[in-house]
């Protein structure tokens with residue numbers, strides 16, 4: 073199969089974007105993996121697919137596959153790139169777009185300065201709904217938040233971490249670290265991602281508080297490994313930091329690929345807003361092998 077694609081990035085989290093507004097390509101998980109492969113395919117953390125409106129009041133459907141080929145509920149940096157893509161391709165003239173994802177409707181807004189602000193919806197903090205299995209665990213309370221012990225068996229040190237669990241439509245485990253540069257992301261990230269207490273696996277965030285309005289963040293993403301930035305990870309980390317009493321309502325999140333601004337008023341019904349860049353890198357065409 074021969075297809076056209078657009079390569080995009082948001083704060084260094086990179087994407088292959090596919091247009092299915094005129095019909096489905098029908099790609100298999102192996103073909104998504106091929107596109108994401110940095111040696112044999114195009115290379116990307118996620119594949120984003122644009123589909124037509126699924127119903128009244130919704131402008132588009134936004135489908136997300138991780139580099140491992142699995143379909144996932146949400147992608148924040150991708151949402152900004154999605155909005156930039158549909159505008160640049162002339163698929164809409166709107167500044168604010170209502171987009172159906174697996175996790176519900178989100179609303180990206182293209183701002184005058186070229187960035188995109190996304191209403192990411194409200195965070196979910198109930199562990200069972202993240203989902204996180206708390207059986208036999210006692211949380212450590214701090215502020216209005218909770219940290220849960222997570223034993224990393226298989227670690228030489230048999231380390232027990234303390235994680236705040238948050239869903240932004242997709243699951244996140246956020247731990248506080250003194251310095252993201254020395255955090256053992258490559259070692260503990262895969263163990264947290266596949267920890268049995270997270271039945272749908274999890275994105276592992278490493279959060280360094282700089283001050284009440286500024287943090288540094290690294291994320292080992294479910295299905296993609298460490299990325300240069302994770303938008304939902306930034307939202308989840310700021311929500312966790314605010315609940316733990318460590319952060320104010322507006323936070324600049326420094327990732328390895330750029331800065332994201334996260335705003336959250338702090339109530340459980342309040343939506344989280346994420347603002348950041350969305351950039352087209354190049355357009356291309358590729359043959360995807362049928363037998364993968």
Ligand SMILES: N[C@@H](CCC[C@H](N)C(=O)O)C(=O)O
Pocket residue numbers: 085117118138144145146147148149150242243275293294295296299301302303304305
């Ligand atoms: N990079 C994303 C998140 C993509 C999905 C994630 N890896 C998951 O499996 O939930 C973002 O910017 O939010």
